[in-house]
Amino acid sequence: MLGFIVVSLGLLCHGVYGAKTSVVPSPHFVPLHPASSESSVTLTLALPPTNIEGLHSALYDVSDPASPKYGKHLTKAEVEAFVAPKAESVKAVTDWLATHNLKPQVMSSSGDILRIELSVSVANSLLSANFTHYLDQTTNTTVTRTLSMTVPPDVEDHVQFIFPTTQFISAPISSRPTFEIVQPPRALPKRAMPPDLCSQQIFPECLQDLYNIPTAAATASNNSLAVSGYLREMATEDDLSTFFSSLRTDVTTTPAFDIVSVDSGATSGNGTLEATLDIQYTVGIATGVPTTFYSVGESSATGFIDLVNYFLAQDEVPLVLSTSYGFNENAFAGSEDVAQTFCNAYAQLGARGTTVLFCSGDNGVYSFGYNSQCSAAGTTFGPTFPSTCPFLTSVGGTQGIDPEVVAPFSSGGFSNIFARPDYQTSAVSSYLTALGNTNSGLYNTTGRGYPDVSAQALNYLIRESGAWELVLGTSASTPTFASVIALLNDERLKAGKAALGFINPLLYSQGAAAFNDVTNGTNNGCGAEGFPALTGWDPATGLGTPDYKKLLSVVMAAARST
Numbered sequence: 001m002l003g004f005i006v007v008s009l010g011l012l013c014h015g016v017y018g019a020k021t022s023v024v025p026s027p028h029f030v031p032l033h034p035a036s037s038e039s040s041v042t043l044t045l046a047l048p049p050t051n052i053e054g055l056h057s058a059l060y061d062v063s064d065p066a067s068p069k070y071g072k073h074l075t076k077a078e079v080e081a082f083v084a085p086k087a088e089s090v091k092a093v094t095d096w097l098a099t100h101n102l103k104p105q106v107m108s109s110s111g112d113i114l115r116i117e118l119s120v121s122v123a124n125s126l127l128s129a130n131f132t133h134y135l136d137q138t139t140n141t142t143v144t145r146t147l148s149m150t151v152p153p154d155v156e157d158h159v160q161f162i163f164p165t166t167q168f169i170s171a172p173i174s175s176r177p178t179f180e181i182v183q184p185p186r187a188l189p190k191r192a193m194p195p196d197l198c199s200q201q202i203f204p205e206c207l208q209d210l211y212n213i214p215t216a217a218a219t220a221s222n223n224s225l226a227v228s229g230y231l232r233e234m235a236t237e238d239d240l241s242t243f244f245s246s247l248r249t250d251v252t253t254t255p256a257f258d259i260v261s262v263d264s265g266a267t268s269g270n271g272t273l274e275a276t277l278d279i280q281y282t283v284g285i286a287t288g289v290p291t292t293f294y295s296v297g298e299s300s301a302t303g304f305i306d307l308v309n310y311f312l313a314q315d316e317v318p319l320v321l322s323t324s325y326g327f328n329e330n331a332f333a334g335s336e337d338v339a340q341t342f343c344n345a346y347a348q349l350g351a352r353g354t355t356v357l358f359c360s361g362d363n364g365v366y367s368f369g370y371n372s373q374c375s376a377a378g379t380t381f382g383p384t385f386p387s388t389c390p391f392l393t394s395v396g397g398t399q400g401i402d403p404e405v406v407a408p409f410s411s412g413g414f415s416n417i418f419a420r421p422d423y424q425t426s427a428v429s430s431y432l433t434a435l436g437n438t439n440s441g442l443y444n445t446t447g448r449g450y451p452d453v454s455a456q457a458l459n460y461l462i463r464e465s466g467a468w469e470l471v472l473g474t475s476a477s478t479p480t481f482a483s484v485i486a487l488l489n490d491e492r493l494k495a496g497k498a499a500l501g502f503i504n505p506l507l508y509s510q511g512a513a514a515f516n517d518v519t520n521g522t523n524n525g526c527g528a529e530g531f532p533a534l535t536g537w538d539p540a541t542g543l544g545t546p547d548y549k550k551l552l553s554v555v556m557a558a559a560r561s562t
């Protein structure tokens with residue numbers, strides 16, 4: 001079992017000794033040896049936001065097509081006013097750190113995220129901790145954590161979490177479980193509906209035909225599509241160029257994409273699987289949309305938060321953000337505050353006008369887990385985070401053309417941390433009624449259901465480091481769906497309308513009929529079947545796969561000009 005037991009919660013231990021948090025880590029974290037006292041640790045401190053409910057309601061106001069404020073996205077200053085910490089919190093925390101001669105670096109423009117770099121000996125003294133190296137056997141990486149830590153009573157209410165301390169959360173996993181090397185693509189047949197080849201390999205033309213995606217280049221220069229990369233992944237213009245000359249013969253010049261480094265991420269190197277897939281199926285599908293690869297050097301939960309704060313610090317946020325990495329939500333048990341802060345960062349981006357998309361995961365009902373953790377029938381399901389965050393759009397996977405069916409690996413289910421948002425209440429209730437007793441007790445009937453949508457996820461043809469490969473995963477469906485949104489944004493921008501931003505309220509209300517409903521197949525369960533696809537929304541394929549033409553009429557009719 002993943003997760004850990006909180007032996008004593010801060011609130012229960014109020015007193016002269018301060019608030020102590022202790023954990024018993026999951027056994028796949030094997031203690032190695034205490035961290036040497038001179039070595040350094042970097043700690044991120046999150047301060048409580050002033051008015052998080054205000055942010056959530058402002059987000060829904062600008063995202064609900066029935067609201068008079070639809071599309072009136074918030075400015076940088078408006079978002080910061082909701083999440084900035086109270087002055088007394090800033091004072092309590094900085095005064096406390098000053099007692100150890102520590103001066104924090106402010107990591108977000110609202111001031112809610114602070115960072116300190118300190119020696120292990122100072123960290124052990126500051127937090128009454130015992131920082132120790134652990135081997136995380138699921139990822140074969142070494143992490144530095146402490147089994148307990150204490151903050152002074154006058155600081156306790158002013159800091160939401162300090163990371164990494166007692167949080168035993170494995171590094172994120174990119175959804176790219178398998179690939180095979182294949183022959184170079186043969187000359188593509190003339191446009192047919194759809195090309196026969198699409199039943200064996202998916203390439204841009206298949207997706208364009210299947211989902212009515214336009215091939216003509218988008219033209220709004222103020223459009224943007226961001227692709228995030230973690231775990232030292234890299235995409236190259238060289239591979240993209242071969243991809244275009246073989247598979248987008250209708251485009252004369254291979255478009256360039258930008259590479260931006262965050263947290264000292266690399267900006268050059270050989271192409272790797274995940275980033276290559278993500279770039280080739282954004283630049284290759286969202287024809288003409290300015291696309292940027294964000295190479296994030298820090299791959300723990302803080303790297304994800306850093307990328308959002310990098311965007312939020314600017315006057316213009318990217319209009320679409322595609323991420324094909326994720327965590328098992330079970331790993332956040334006992335660290336729900338980290339997941340909440342993480343999720344609220346995406347709420348800020350949505351309020352500013354970004355459509356945030358995450359892959360739903362590749363292990364059926366057990367998201368990013370290892371098969372051994374989910375082999376026995378009766379295992380409680382392990383949802384995918386951040387897909388379970390209600391303020392973003394989670395993308396599942398399908399396979400097959402006629403009929404298009406559930407890709408069995410497509411992850412889906414229900415959160416144990418985030419409650420079901422109003423926009424999906426009716427869709428999820430209908431599903432649960434139709435599902436009856438299947439999998440009863442193994443999932444949370446009140447949690448946020450995911451994914452929201454889906455797209456093809458099997459046998460994508462990519463060009464990586466000089467080879468042609470077939471890859472599978474919701475890593476593939478996510479950039480595809482992100483490209484659909486980016487092309488829809490192009491039409492809205494050209495018509496003087498706002499970008500789509502957080503799209504779930506629109507999709508679940510007016511948009512549902514613009515999807516190809518997938519009703520055939522079931523995702524993988526733990527030693528048994530997972531969730532079947534049924535008519536309407538389901539936790540395997542969400543609302544279904546996109547029909548660009550139908551979605552275009554829905555999004556152009558959605559009210560409000562900028």
Ligand SMILES: *[C@@H]1O[C@H](CO)[C@@H](O)[C@H](O)[C@H]1NC(C)=O
Nearest residue numbers: 031032033034129130131132
């Ligand atoms: C810290 O933990 C190690 C085991 O990793 C233990 O040997 C040592 O005694 C602990 N130190 C303190 C001060 O508790």
Ligand SMILES: *[C@@H]1O[C@H](CO)[C@@H](O)[C@H](O)[C@H]1NC(C)=O
Nearest residue numbers: 135136137138139140141370
């Ligand atoms: C970790 O390393 C061990 C031994 O080197 C290997 O057996 C195991 O498959 C590796 N696990 C992962 C997740 O890479």
Ligand SMILES: *[C@@H]1O[C@H](CO)[C@@H](O)[C@H](O)[C@H]1NC(C)=O
Nearest residue numbers: 219220221222493494496562
């Ligand atoms: C974006 O560009 C289009 C033209 O390409 C223009 O009509 C629209 O007003 C611009 N929108 C903003 C917010 O600048």
Ligand SMILES: *[C@@H]1O[C@H](CO)[C@@H](O)[C@H](O)[C@H]1NC(C)=O
Nearest residue numbers: 234266268269270271465466
């Ligand atoms: C990139 O690939 C080439 C050829 O496979 C190899 O020689 C080179 O060492 C690689 N570079 C890096 C930084 O891995």
Ligand SMILES: *[C@@H]1O[C@H](CO)[C@@H](O)[C@H](O)[C@H]1NC(C)=O
Nearest residue numbers: 416417418419420444446447
């Ligand atoms: C079920 O989800 C709710 C949020 O909707 C959460 O409060 C509750 O703790 C979860 N139950 C379990 C058993 O995890």
Ligand SMILES: *[C@@H]1O[C@H](CO)[C@@H](O)[C@H](O)[C@H]1NC(C)=O
Nearest residue numbers: 400402403404405519520521
């Ligand atoms: C479901 O899909 C399978 C192929 O995966 C197909 O053989 C079967 O006929 C489909 N069933 C329905 C009801 O469409």
